[in-house]
Amino acid sequence: MERWLPRSLDALDDLFRAxxxxxxxxxxxxxxxxxxxxxxxxxxxxxxxxxxxxxxxVHLSIERRPDRLVIRFDDFDVAPFDPASTPVVDAAxxxxxxxxxxxxxxxxxxxxxxxxxxxxxxxxxxxxxxxLESGDV
Amino acid sequence: xxxxxxxDDGRILLNGRFDASQVEKAQAFLDGVSNSCxxxxxxxxxxxxxxxxxxxxxxKRLTAESHSLRLIQLRENIRDVFRISGLDRxxxxx
Numbered sequence: 001m002e003r004w005l006p007r008s009l010d011a012l013d014d015l016f017r018a019x020x021x022x023x024x025x026x027x028x029x030x031x032x033x034x035x036x037x038x039x040x041x042x043x044x045x046x047x048x049x050x051x052x053x054x055x056x057x058v059h060l061s062i063e064r065r066p067d068r069l070v071i072r073f074d075d076f077d078v079a080p081f082d083p084a085s086t087p088v089v090d091a092a093x094x095x096x097x098x099x100x101x102x103x104x105x106x107x108x109x110x111x112x113x114x115x116x117x118x119x120x121x122x123x124x125x126x127x128x129x130x131x132l133e134s135g136d137v
Numbered sequence: 138x139x140x141x142x143x144x145d146d147g148r149i150l151l152n153g154r155f156d157a158s159q160v161e162k163a164q165a166f167l168d169g170v171s172n173s174c175x176x177x178x179x180x181x182x183x184x185x186x187x188x189x190x191x192x193x194x195x196x197k198r199l200t201a202e203s204h205s206l207r208l209i210q211l212r213e214n215i216r217d218v219f220r221i222s223g224l225d226r227x228x229x230x231x
Contacts, residue, residue, distance in 0.1 A: 038183070098197075103186035106222065
């Protein structure tokens with residue numbers, strides 16, 4: 001499944017509709033479907049918030065491979081992005097030390113198995129994938 | 138679709154999908170809370186980091202004002218999100 005989405009929080013309804021349309025074509029555990037929606041939102045909103053430059057649309061693809069579910073965004077004509085600049089959340093911090101924000105990537109890394117950034121010729125590609133158990137395939 | 142409103146029993150009811158596009162609406166409502174309160178999450182189907190941040194900000198403010206914030210009736214997926222974030226140890230989650 002592939003879809004172009006406006007670079008705007010207003011496009012979140014379109015994003016969820018696209019993810020749900022895809023999920024309706026697949027038989028996946030409810031927890032995996034929930035995680036897919038959340039990972040898609042977190043990756044999308046991070047692109048909107050942090051990428052400098054960029055076209056007015058980003059490209060989403062969702063694909064089921066034999067052993068995994070893959071969600072990918074391509075953001076075109078953006079400035080180089082350093083994944084190391086992503087804040088690291090310490091989930092054990094007490095309330096006084098917890099700051100709002102930075103949780104998105106933490107959730108993606110915990111709900112999916114792999115998160116990969118690739119930057120080439122002005123295109124940032126971010127890919128998250130989740131292994132599917134044998135009973136899910 | 139996301140709704141936040143005060144129930145008849147004084148609880149604050151969260152319903153639907155609390156995503157990044159709902160932050161302003163939720164924050165504006167919760168900024169008006171000035172006492173200890175309970176969030177009834179039985180109708181909350183989804184929450185992302187954006188929603189968590191709103192709840193965390195509200196908890197920090199209420200705690201600083203010597204009030205409390207209690208979350209009840211979280212669905213399993215929502216409870217998982219709190220656990221992964223470590224927020225289940227910060228919030229009073231029942």
